[in-house]
Structures are given as structure tokens and as C-alpha cells.
Amino acid sequence: MSEPSDTKPFIQQRNLVDQVADYLTQAIIQRRYVPGERLSEVSLAGDLGISRAPVREAARLLESRGLLVSRPRRGFFVRALEARELGDIFDLRLALERHAIEHLVKHYDTEVEKRLSRQVERMCEIADSGADEGARIEEDLRFHRLMFEATGNHRLLRAFEDLSHELRLCIALIGKTHEAPDSIAGSHWWLLEALKSGDARSCRKAIDYHIGVARDYVIQGVHEAQVR
Amino acid sequence: MSEPSDTKPFIQQRNLVDQVADYLTQAIIQRRYVPGERLSEVSLAGDLGISRAPVREAARLLESRGLLVSRPRRGFFVRALEARELGDIFDLRLALERHAIEHLVKHYDTEVEKRLSRQVERMCEIADSGADEGARIEEDLRFHRLMFEATGNHRLLRAFEDLSHELRLCIALIGKTHEAPDSIAGSHWWLLEALKSGDARSCRKAIDYHIGVARDYVIQGVHEAQVR
DNA sequence: CGATTGCCGACTGTCGACAGTTTTTCTTCT
DNA sequence: AGAAGAAAAACTGTCGACAGTCGGCAATCG
Known part of the structure; x- marks a missing residue:
């Protein structure tokens, strides 16, 4: 049986990264985070009850989407649009x-x-x-x-x-x-x-x-x- | 001041993520990886003498740039353009x-x-x-x-x-x-x-x-x- | 002989920990 | 009291480890 080329996304178990990304996206567009505000990986991971790894990956994802910006050794900040x-x-x-x-x-x-x-x-x-x-x-x-x-x-x-x-x-x-x-x-x-x-x-x-x-x-x- | 000849074999100094991203980008556009080929995080991290964390983040970065695609639980693959x-x-x-x-x-x-x-x-x-x-x-x-x-x-x-x-x-x-x-x-x-x-x-x-x-x-x- | 099922190896997703750096706080001197 | 400096706290970058999952292979069944 060959795989259907469509490969529908069944009820795929959502990994933590996607869930965190959605959570952060909602939080940002609902202005629960102020633009320019720093996002602490540890506190965020603590709040969500998970480790920092998925949080970091989700943050990277949002960075590529332009919702966050990262500064080396400083962490992630909510994008402040000029x-x-x-x-x-x-x-x-x-x-x-x-x-x-x-x-x-x-x-x-x-x-x-x-x-x-x-x-x-x-x-x-x-x-x-x-x-x-x-x-x-x-x-x-x-x-x-x-x-x-x-x-x-x-x-x-x-x-x-x-x-x-x-x-x-x-x-x-x-x-x-x-x-x-x-x-x-x-x-x-x-x-x-x-x-x-x-x-x-x-x-x-x-x-x-x-x-x-x-x-x-x-x-x-x-x-x-x-x-x- | 750190030792000039460090124990680290390959890359050091800059952000590991960026270095891995550059390395991978070069490897891909130089066709050292075949389109559709699977990238093993462990072997890649082993080759570079680093851990998997920076490799994963770099891979995510290249995914956002369209050079890699990821399939849940399967890992990253070199993008094969139709x-x-x-x-x-x-x-x-x-x-x-x-x-x-x-x-x-x-x-x-x-x-x-x-x-x-x-x-x-x-x-x-x-x-x-x-x-x-x-x-x-x-x-x-x-x-x-x-x-x-x-x-x-x-x-x-x-x-x-x-x-x-x-x-x-x-x-x-x-x-x-x-x-x-x-x-x-x-x-x-x-x-x-x-x-x-x-x-x-x-x-x-x-x-x-x-x-x-x-x-x-x-x-x-x-x-x-x-x-x- | 072909299809199915259970097992095995390999790999990803996630975690907790450590080291170096940045930021904050507290001290000390003018 | 204010500024400069030192110690402390907090945080990120990176690492090694563990568990659940996926694909392949072989033994089993029809």
C-alpha cells in the first residue's frame, strides 16, 4: 500500500513547540506582552510546566515570523514595530x-x-x-x-x-x-x-x-x- | 583569554547555531547533501563535535528559509524542489x-x-x-x-x-x-x-x-x- | 507464497544540569 | 548623597541523558 501523496495531517499529536508557538502568538496579539518586553525562557517554561528546549524552539519560530526578535546572549523580545x-x-x-x-x-x-x-x-x-x-x-x-x-x-x-x-x-x-x-x-x-x-x-x-x-x-x- | 588550541575540534567562538546554519547552507548548495536526503541530528552533531541542541535550532532556521523541511518525529530533510x-x-x-x-x-x-x-x-x-x-x-x-x-x-x-x-x-x-x-x-x-x-x-x-x-x-x- | 504481527534498532522530543555572560544589587569611597 | 566598583543573582548557550515513537526486519499465520 503506497502512501497517499496528500498525506493529510490526521489528528496529529501536537508537539510542545507548536503549542507554545500558538500560546505565545495569542499572548502577543492579545497584548498580554508589551512590545519590547523581554521573554524569560525559564519563567515561561516554568509557567507552562515544561522545559526550556521547546520554549526556545517556539521562540525561534516566532522570530522567523517577525513576532519576536532575539539579541545574542540577551534572549527574545516582543517585536516593537516602528x-x-x-x-x-x-x-x-x-x-x-x-x-x-x-x-x-x-x-x-x-x-x-x-x-x-x-x-x-x-x-x-x-x-x-x-x-x-x-x-x-x-x-x-x-x-x-x-x-x-x-x-x-x-x-x-x-x-x-x-x-x-x-x-x-x-x-x-x-x-x-x-x-x-x-x-x-x-x-x-x-x-x-x-x-x-x-x-x-x-x-x-x-x-x-x-x-x-x-x-x-x-x-x-x-x-x-x-x-x- | 582562552587557550588557542582548544579541545574542541571544529567550530568555536561564534554562535554555534549560526555556524551550523552556515555550514549546512554551504553543504546543501554545494550538493554535498542530495535533495530529499534525511539529516540525522545525532550524526551531524557528532561530526561537528557539538551537541544536538544547536543543530536542531540551526535546522529550524534553515527550515524557515526553505532549505530544509521537517516531518514530525521523522526529522529534517533537504528540500526537494518540484x-x-x-x-x-x-x-x-x-x-x-x-x-x-x-x-x-x-x-x-x-x-x-x-x-x-x-x-x-x-x-x-x-x-x-x-x-x-x-x-x-x-x-x-x-x-x-x-x-x-x-x-x-x-x-x-x-x-x-x-x-x-x-x-x-x-x-x-x-x-x-x-x-x-x-x-x-x-x-x-x-x-x-x-x-x-x-x-x-x-x-x-x-x-x-x-x-x-x-x-x-x-x-x-x-x-x-x-x-x- | 503473500500478508500480518511483534520485535529491534535508530532517532526525535523533551528534560535537567552546568558554565559563561549579562544584569542587578549592594558596598564603598569621594 | 552620588558615583564607581564589586559581589550576587538571573539568564542564555550548550550539553548529555532518557523515554516514546517510527521504520524495517523477521517470525508467524492463512
Whole structure:
């Protein structure tokens, strides 16, 4: 019996490293750790009731995702994003999203459009139901993830997922909701409209506007959070 | 002051993790490990005269760079690139390079142009001197790295550097030089010409052609290497 | 003779410990 | 009292060890 090439991840017993990584990620984006704060391996391992080895590996993982930074012989610190880096992040995001939507409009697929459409509906429902911002952000990222998935370029998708972690960090810096109820959810219809139009120029305009709004929202939010 | 001739046989002084990472990277791109080959932590640690802990951390680092893949409870394996992934990698590279050159032509800087120009001269010299392919590839990547550096977007630069490791892996898959002496080095003049012209459309055309040539070179090279 | 099951070696995941370094605290001198 | 310096505490980098797990091999069963 040959192994199925798919190799689905059954109910794989989660190793400690992944669990710690998830725990830390949640703790960081829930602002239970202040940006710049030092993470003590020993105390963290002690709190979780495990040894330092898995903690160190998880920290390395988060470092590669941009959530932590390490200084030799000093340990790990929660990444503190400078205002300038916010622009960099969204500029890279723009490059990736432009590429993705350009691909999608060139290889138009009605099935893809349907999937994206369903996701926007879901986002609007969630916005109406008054879910917390975290859930709405996740659904928002999910929409864009679907776009990258639809390009069929796994490496491009990975680049976006790497960036996603930092996007969540940006959101975490802002803190509580400012405004933007379901208008953000609804704004994704514009992207779909541009896609359906089949016009590359419209798509580029739409995505530039979309990401620009998101960037301004985050940058202003962080600015206000710093003044506070 | 420590003893000059220490008992440690191999590496010392710097971070063991970084040293192991460099060692492994070199070993992989020099094809001392076959793609798909399993890396034994114990034997590797034994060969280097160190314990498994730094080896594991280095392996995790290379995994985040796409040089290794890990399977739970099975260990680390040298990444075996599928033909399809080659296309994905160069497609992502195209997205990044388009964005970079678009930025450079929009914010034209004579100092940047001078630096890039010097680098191309250096590449041509090295090509004439008949250096090995590894050195030429590095200088090639260095040119593009300079481009990304010049954008001032650190995150974009990091995305390119992440991709660079995989690009080196692609080159490693090909093996020995096929052709392409200094023509590759010289082809970068076209990019500079487009930049100097100040025309965004010319730049895009130039970078599309440039990356397209590189992609075809790698894809065909890998194809031939597989037939062999 | 082919398929199944139990055993064996090898390896990873995790742990506790030690040494060197960094940070903090406490002392001492001006 | 404040600053410089020394001792102490805390922490990271690294190590060796142990237990659970995986793949392969052989004995067993149909």
C-alpha cells in the first residue's frame, strides 16, 4: 500500500513547540506582552510546566515570523514595530496583492469568484453579528488568503502568510476598535467587482485603494495609540 | 583569554547555531547533501563535535528559509524542489523585483544608479576572470540585493533575502555551469538603462525580460539535470 | 507464497544540569 | 548623597541523558 501523496495531517499529536508557538502568538496579539518586553525562557517554561528546549524552539519560530526578535546572549523580545516599518509592511503587501489580483484577472475562474463572494458574505454577516474585532480581522485576512490560494502559487501564498503574522501584530498595536464596523467587510465587494470586470487596470486601482485604506487605518491607529 | 588550541575540534567562538546554519547552507548548495536526503541530528552533531541542541535550532532556521523541511518525529530533510515550485519561486521574485524597480524609477537617485553601475562592472570583471559559477551567482544576487536595499523598504529586502536562499537552492539543483559566461553579467546593463530612462514601462519590460530569462535558464537547467 | 504481527534498532522530543555572560544589587569611597 | 566598583543573582548557550515513537526486519499465520 503506497502512501497517499496528500498525506493529510490526521489528528496529529501536537508537539510542545507548536503549542507554545500558538500560546505565545495569542499572548502577543492579545497584548498580554508589551512590545519590547523581554521573554524569560525559564519563567515561561516554568509557567507552562515544561522545559526550556521547546520554549526556545517556539521562540525561534516566532522570530522567523517577525513576532519576536532575539539579541545574542540577551534572549527574545516582543517585536516593537516602528512607524516606518508599518509603511514597509503595507508596501510589501501591496506588491504581493497586486501580483495576486493581476494573476486572478488574467486567469479568470468563476469558481474562485464564487468562493471569494461567499467569504465576503460571511464577513458581512459576522460584522452584523457584532463579533469582536479579532474575529473580523481573521475573516478579512481569510479573504485575502483565499485570493493568494487561488493563484495556485504556493510560494506567493507563503509570503503572504509570513506577512500576515506581522499584520496581526500591527492590529494588536492599535488595540481596541476605533470605527470601521461592516464598512471594511463591504469594501471587499469592490475588489470582486473589479475582478469580474476583467480589466487589469481596474483591479490594480481597486487593490491599491483597498490596501491604501488599510494602511492608513493602521498607521493612524498606531499613531493615536502612541499619543494615548 | 582562552587557550588557542582548544579541545574542541571544529567550530568555536561564534554562535554555534549560526555556524551550523552556515555550514549546512554551504553543504546543501554545494550538493554535498542530495535533495530529499534525511539529516540525522545525532550524526551531524557528532561530526561537528557539538551537541544536538544547536543543530536542531540551526535546522529550524534553515527550515524557515526553505532549505530544509521537517516531518514530525521523522526529522529534517533537504528540500526537494518540484518543477512546479520553480515557477512559483520566480513568479514571486518577479512580483518583488517589479515592485522594487518601480520604486527606484519613481524615486530616482543618481547615487543608487552609481552603486548599481559599479556592481555590474564588478560582475563583468569577475565573469572575465573566469571565477567559478558560485561566485558569479553571488555577485548577481548582490546586484539585485542592492536594488532592494535602495528602495529603503527593509521588509521588502527581507522578503527578497528569504527568497534568495531558495534561488541558491535552484542553482544548486542545476549543478555545473551550462553556458552563460559574462552575458548574464552584461544583461544587467539593460536594467540600468531602463532605470536611467526614467520610464516605468521600460523598467517593467526590462525586469520582466530579465527575470524571465533567469527563470527559463533555471527551469531548463533543472529539467536537463533530471534527465541526466 | 503473500500478508500480518511483534520485535529491534535508530532517532526525535523533551528534560535537567552546568558554565559563561549579562544584569542587578549592594558596598564603598569621594 | 552620588558615583564607581564589586559581589550576587538571573539568564542564555550548550550539553548529555532518557523515554516514546517510527521504520524495517523477521517470525508467524492463512
